[in-house]
Amino acid sequence: MTATAETPRRTVWIVVPVAVVMLLLLLLFAIRDAGTGSGSEVIGKGRLAPAIIGPTIAGGDFDLDDQRGRFVVVNFFSTTCVPCIREHPELVSFHEAHAPSGFAEVVSVAFDDSAANVAAFFEANGGDWPVLASDTGSIAVAYGVPLVPESVVVADNGEVIDKLIGGVTRSQIETVIAAYIEESQA
Amino acid sequence: MTRRAGPPMGKRVTRRWSAWLGVVVIGGSAFLYGAVDEGPPRTDADRVYSLAQNFGCPVCDGQSVAESDTVVARNIRQQIARRVDEGRSDEMIIAELEAVFPGNDYTPAASGLSSLVWILPVVAGAGALAGLFVVFRRWRQEIDSGASPADERLVARFLRESAAGGEGVLGGAVDDPRGGVVCPDGNAQTDGQGDVRQP
Numbered sequence: 449m450t451a452t453a454e455t456p457r458r459t460v461w462i463v464v465p466v467a468v469v470m471l472l473l474l475l476l477f478a479i480r481d482a483g484t485g486s487g488s489e490v491i492g493k494g495r496l497a498p499a500i501i502g503p504t505i506a507g508g509d510f511d512l513d514d515q516r517g518r519f520v521v522v523n524f525f526s527t528t529c530v531p532c533i534r535e536h537p538e539l540v541s542f543h544e545a546h547a548p549s550g551f552a553e554v555v556s557v558a559f560d561d562s563a564a565n566v567a568a569f570f571e572a573n574g575g576d577w578p579v580l581a582s583d584t585g586s587i588a589v590a591y592g593v594p595l596v597p598e599s600v601v602v603a604d605n606g607e608v609i610d611k612l613i614g615g616v617t618r619s620q621i622e623t624v625i626a627a628y629i630e631e632s633q634a
Numbered sequence: 635m636t637r638r639a640g641p642p643m644g645k646r647v648t649r650r651w652s653a654w655l656g657v658v659v660i661g662g663s664a665f666l667y668g669a670v671d672e673g674p675p676r677t678d679a680d681r682v683y684s685l686a687q688n689f690g691c692p693v694c695d696g697q698s699v700a701e702s703d704t705v706v707a708r709n710i711r712q713q714i715a716r717r718v719d720e721g722r723s724d725e726m727i728i729a730e731l732e733a734v735f736p737g738n739d740y741t742p743a744a745s746g747l748s749s750l751v752w753i754l755p756v757v758a759g760a761g762a763l764a765g766l767f768v769v770f771r772r773w774r775q776e777i778d779s780g781a782s783p784a785d786e787r788l789v790a791r792f793l794r795e796s797a798a799g800g801e802g803v804l805g806g807a808v809d810d811p812r813g814g815v816v817c818p819d820g821n822a823q824t825d826g827q828g829d830v831r832q833p
Contacts, residue, residue: 474757
């Protein structure tokens with residue numbers, strides 16, 4: 449056998465294994481699943497609502513778990529946000545209608561606002577429900593809130609029913625809760 | 635005067651393959667080191683900044699959480715710092731954020747079509763290496779073809795006869811531009827491909 453005839457064969461012996469290794473590598477990357485975390489704090493319909501624990505501006509403590517057995521509207525707001533100011537009377541109306549009977553509760557979570565501003569806002573606009581104003585950034589992230597106003601309706605068993613982006617109305621919240629009750633009874 | 639002949643063909647081939655083996659070992663080691671080594675240990679602050687750089691601000695246009703000064707970006711940065719303090723892995727932190735703010739993870743996925751971002755450079759690098767290998771071999775073949783075994787035998791015979799005092803078998807042979815050697819007496823010529831032709 450001559451040297452010239454041997455050369456292409458040698459090249460093939462080198463190129464083919466390299467190509468096979470590359471293809472295997474490609475296959476490995478293509479089918480590899482990206483690492484995922486626990487995902488326990490995902491905000492979404494049907495999932496357990498992320499924890500809300502903290503001091504209220506009234507000096508008490510709030511824990512979302514203590515609200516089991518009643519529907520909860522978790523409202524993210526800011527005192528400088530115009531849609532938040534506009535929706536506030538609707539929340540007051542909803543609270544006055546459903547909180548005394550223990551059917552529903554409202555909890556407000558301030559979004560980048562001072563406790564003093566928030567207290568003054570509630571003094572001026574009404575609303576007698578728990579309000580959290582300090583260290584609320586982690587709550588906003590856990591609920592996936594990038595802007596305000598946003599409201600999350602939580603069922604009496606602690607699971608998320610719906611996330612309402614933008615200003616809400618009393619009837620809107622009542623419709624969401626009624627639809628959930630109807631669906632769960634069906 | 636005598637000329638010392640080069641090493642035998644077998645030794646030359648062994649030396650050539652040793653050189654290639656050295657290249658493969660050194661290149662493979664460098665590749666492995668680059669793939670496995672994680673560099674100097676990162677501080678928690680480094681990790682927080684790196685994660686923030688790789689996650690997009692949900693309300694900004696093309697800014698990462700590290701660059702933006704919006705409230706949500708600040709909240710996410712603080713959340714990342716908290717998770718790092720808790721000892722969570724980078725993958726867990728990004729997965730948690732991606733679950734609540736979907737579509738903001740800048741890190742290309744390692745599966746599906748996005749994995750091409752990782753695979754293509756590797757394939758291109760391997761292709762370039764293979765191309766270099768082929769080119770070097772071709773050059774080597776061209777150099778080798780300049781002196782075929784028949785040419786070498788002819789030259790050795792010429793040198794022997796020159797040393798013995800004779801005019802030599804080539805007797806004033808000249809290089810043929812086609813790559814062989816032509817003897818002026820017309821007795822023998824080589825074609826540069828290892829064959830000796832008689833006119």
